[in-house]
Amino acid sequence: MNIPFLGRRPKPGVPDPAGIADLLAECELLRSLAARERVRLDDSAASLEALDQLVPRWRDDEEVLSWLGNDAGLYLGTVIVRTVPGAAWEIRRDGQPVVRLDSGRQFDVVAHGHEWATSGVPELSQLYGEVAEA
Structure with a gap:
């Protein structure tokens, strides 16, 4: 993956894990929603707790609900990857991003994000607590 705006060039045919992690961490809709509600998303477990406290006004809009579910899952994965030792992003053959733990367990964060949004x-x-303790 060659992502020139990230300032690094991985070897041809070899995915750049840092570049993938940066892209998956964007979560624009979730970050915008959180900012409007004065919730700071700093990639910490505490920010996940703050998101859990938001009033779910988005549930009335199917289009927003779907995008927000993706973003919530990707943000959860970002927090896990950045704070749980040995956790890393992996892209499955079907294109779905999952978090792989040191134990080999895969965690489908996007599916969980959709459950949370819904x-x-x-x-x-x-x-996060379940994964961090695993």
């Missing part, structure tokens, strides 16, 4: 359960902070 119903609020399980909470993002609870999911």
Whole structure:
């Protein structure tokens, strides 16, 4: 993956893990929503707790709900990758980004993000706790 605006050139045919992680961490819609609600997303477990406390006004808009579910999952994955030793992004053959733990366990953060956006359960902070303890 050659992403010139990131300022580095990986070897041809070899994915750049840092570049992938940066792209997956963008989460524009979630970051915009959080900023409007004065929630600071600093890639910490505490920010996941703050997101869990938001009033889910987005549930009335199907289009926003879908995008927000993706962003919530990618943000959860970003926090895990940046704070849990040995955790890393992996892109499955079907193109779905998942987090792989040192134990080899894969965690489908996007699916969990959609569950959170739709119903609020399980909470993002609870999911993080389960992964961090694994």
